[in-house]
Amino acid sequence: MRITIIGAGSVGMLIASFLAEQNINVTLIVRRKEQALEIQKFGLIRKNLDGSFYTAKIQVETDFSSIKEDSLVIVAVKYGQLKPLYKTLKTLNIESPLLFLQNGLAHFQEALRLPQKTIAFGACQFGAEKESDHIVVHRGQGVLKLAVEKGQKELFKKLASTLDGKIQLVMEEDAEQMLFEKALLNCFINPITAIVQMKNGQLIENQYTYQLLLNLYDELMEAFPEKREDFQFEDVKNLCIKTAANTSSMLSDRLQMRPTEAETIIGEVIQRAAKREKPLPTLTTLYHLLLAIESGEKM
Ligand SMILES: NC(=O)C1=CN([C@@H]2O[C@H](COP(=O)(O)OP(=O)(O)OC[C@H]3O[C@@H](n4cnc5c(N)ncnc54)[C@H](OP(=O)(O)O)[C@@H]3O)[C@@H](O)[C@H]2O)C=CC1
Numbered sequence: 031m032r033i034t035i036i037g038a039g040s041v042g043m044l045i046a047s048f049l050a051e052q053n054i055n056v057t058l059i060v061r062r063k064e065q066a067l068e069i070q071k072f073g074l075i076r077k078n079l080d081g082s083f084y085t086a087k088i089q090v091e092t093d094f095s096s097i098k099e100d101s102l103v104i105v106a107v108k109y110g111q112l113k114p115l116y117k118t119l120k121t122l123n124i125e126s127p128l129l130f131l132q133n134g135l136a137h138f139q140e141a142l143r144l145p146q147k148t149i150a151f152g153a154c155q156f157g158a159e160k161e162s163d164h165i166v167v168h169r170g171q172g173v174l175k176l177a178v179e180k181g182q183k184e185l186f187k188k189l190a191s192t193l194d195g196k197i198q199l200v201m202e203e204d205a206e207q208m209l210f211e212k213a214l215l216n217c218f219i220n221p222i223t224a225i226v227q228m229k230n231g232q233l234i235e236n237q238y239t240y241q242l243l244l245n246l247y248d249e250l251m252e253a254f255p256e257k258r259e260d261f262q263f264e265d266v267k268n269l270c271i272k273t274a275a276n277t278s279s280m281l282s283d284r285l286q287m288r289p290t291e292a293e294t295i296i297g298e299v300i301q302r303a304a305k306r307e308k309p310l311p312t313l314t315t316l317y318h319l320l321l322a323i324e325s326g327e328k329m
């Protein structure tokens with residue numbers, strides 16, 4: 031199996047490192063020459079949950095023309111970085127399977143407009159944190175849910191067995207529902223960690239943020255009662271526990287003064303609730319706070 035990963039950030043580097051450890055032929059596509067040089071010079075280093083290290087020798091490219099026709103292409107950039115990438119993805123072989131790993135919902139319909147015959151989506155429930163251009167820290171054990179929206183499933187089943195023991199890959203049937211459920215989980219963790227600047231685990235240790243999580247749960251389940259059975263408050267707590275040491279991707283964006291994925295995660299959930307005439311006052315307040323922080327508006 032040949033795999034190309036576009037985007038050597040937290041998620042891209044972590045997955046590349048686990049794949050390389052399983053002797054998979056993996057190539058990372060990065061957009062900065064200095065990152066390519068750093069990974070070539072030092073290798074790709076993963077800091078494990080138990081404090082040990084793993085160094086992988088990995089092929090790094092800055093040029094999309096290096097993507098081999100028979101390669102599975104995993105897209106591991108942020109949602110906001112996808113727009114300029116679609117143009118390039120369109121030019122890849124239509125037989126090349128694509129796997130999108132973004133949080134949120136906005137990319138779902140957009141990705142399906144690409145000409146490739148096989149398009150799959152993933153929802154990562156592990157924690158990953160890029161420490162430098164060649165070091166990634168595994169910040170929490172968690173599954174990678176994967177659903178093939180169109181095309182071949184076999185390849186992904188093979189990927190699941192290859193990664194087994196490193197990252198647990200769970201195949202799902204309905205990609206949009208999978209992304210929606212992950213977006214719901216992110217609505218609990220991402221905005222509060224980004225606004226209050228705390229690690230995921232602190233959310234359930236602090237009485238005030240814990241109360242906010244409970245309020246969010248009540249209003250989200252009121253808006254989407256059909257989810258109540260499969261989506262327990264325990265699931266939110268468990269994700270906070272499993273990724274306790276992680277800096278959420280939204281907090282990471284905030285700390286690096288980059289745009290967050292508020293729109294594709296929280297904005298999309300608020301819109302879906304609005305269609306049912308269900309206001310989400312707590313989530314909307316968090317959303318507006320985030321947007322205010324991002325736009326830099328201060329009194
Ligand atoms: N981090 C986490 O724990 C989790 C993240 N996610 C989701 O995974 C997705 C990826 O997040 P994450 O890995 O944290 O994000 P990062 O910002 O860490 O990584 C994104 C990477 O993509 C690179 N990139 C952007 N555009 C291109 C391009 N055109 N060609 C090549 N590389 C490109 C960036 O390069 P550069 O450095 O040059 O800007 C950056 O290294 C997000 O949707 C996030 O919400 C989901 C679960 C957990």
Ligand SMILES: CC(C)(CO)C(=O)C(=O)O
Nearest residue numbers: 155157219273276278279
């Ligand atoms: C799984 C989790 C909550 C890990 O922090 C995540 O999805 C993120 O940071 O965006």
